[in-house]
Amino acid sequence: MPEGTTREILADLIGFPTVSRDSNRQLTDYCAGLLGDVGVDSHIIENDEGTKANLFATIGPADRPGVMLSGHTDVVPVDGQAWTRPAFEATEEGGRIYGRGTADMKGFVAAALVAARQAAAMELKTPLHLALSYDEEIGCVGVRSLIDMLAS
Numbered sequence: 001m002p003e004g005t006t007r008e009i010l011a012d013l014i015g016f017p018t019v020s021r022d023s024n025r026q027l028t029d030y031c032a033g034l035l036g037d038v039g040v041d042s043h044i045i046e047n048d049e050g051t052k053a054n055l056f057a058t059i060g061p062a063d064r065p066g067v068m069l070s071g072h073t074d075v076v077p078v079d080g081q082a083w084t085r086p087a088f089e090a091t092e093e094g095g096r097i098y099g100r101g102t103a104d105m106k107g108f109v110a111a112a113l114v115a116a117r118q119a120a121a122m123e124l125k126t127p128l129h130l131a132l133s134y135d136e137e138i139g140c141v142g143v144r145s146l147i148d149m150l151a152s
Helices: 006-014 027-037 100-118 143-151
Strands: 042-046 051-061 068-070 092-094 096-098 128-133
Touching: 006 027, 006 051, 006 096, 027 042, 027 051, 027 100, 027 128, 042 143, 051 100, 051 143, 068 100, 092 100, 096 100, 128 143
Parallel strands: 068 128
Antiparallel strands: 042 051, 051 128, 092 096
């Protein structure tokens, strides 16, 4: 696992080709590993086939309302698009980082993971929750099971 800069984590996340038609399990396992490295347990909620998963984690006290950082792990396909750089590789040029999902929404996921890892070292009075869902790009399919888990 990387030491944990946002840039390093973003580069790793871009490297996972989490197009909606494909599995996101390597990415969610990677995220769970980053959180586990700092003592944060992640709940993995798989789809029926076990090929995709949501991730939910709480940092701080779990017995009260808190702040939720919520994002999705899938990206739209690159098929038929004329990419000038590798789509699933972080390429830095001119102060920018290029790669599928950089803006929507792996950049946010990287920043949220760094924030969660930093929060794990603090004595929080209000919990910080991290929720990552699958298949947002095709109708928010994954978030339904995440909401069901949170409601129970």
